[in-house]
Amino acid sequence: MDNREDSLEERRKRLSAQLADRKAGDAVEAKREAQSEESRKGMALGFKISSEFISAVAVGAILGYGLDYYAGTSPWGMIILLLLGFCAGVLNVLRSVGKVAEPPPLRKKGSGDGAGH
Numbered sequence: 001m002d003n004r005e006d007s008l009e010e011r012r013k014r015l016s017a018q019l020a021d022r023k024a025g026d027a028v029e030a031k032r033e034a035q036s037e038e039s040r041k042g043m044a045l046g047f048k049i050s051s052e053f054i055s056a057v058a059v060g061a062i063l064g065y066g067l068d069y070y071a072g073t074s075p076w077g078m079i080i081l082l083l084l085g086f087c088a089g090v091l092n093v094l095r096s097v098g099k100v101a102e103p104p105p106l107r108k109k110g111s112g113d114g115a116g117h
Contacts, residue, residue, distance in 0.1 A: 049096050053089035060085015 064081030068074040094100040 045096075049093050052092040052096065056089030056092055057082065057085045060088065 060081045060083070061078065063085075064078035067077030067081065071077065091100065095102060
């Protein structure tokens with residue numbers, strides 16, 4: 001009977017060691033998954049910021065080209081609106097990363113704030 005208890009104790013130790021190894025492996029896997037989640041979030045933010053910047057510059061260029069085409073102001077409409085698009089793109093990027101505060105919402109006249117203007 002003593003041999004059977006030794007065998008049982010040996011199996012319990014072996015199972016405890018396997019369980020500890022499995023828990024350590026799960027912790028490493030969880031850490032790896034958290035790192036990849038952060039990487040995916042960073043990549044998504046990068047794509048968002050770059051697309052906002054590129055679209056602002058492209059819209060400025062297209063509007064400038066249209067102005068030049070219809071008003072005959074070539075190349076000034078393109079130059080001015082391209083620069084404005086660039087500035088708008090930079091402002092969008094700075095807002096996205098939190099370096100510039102969002103503009104306050106506009107209040108409508110007669111919103112009932114008690115001023116009575």
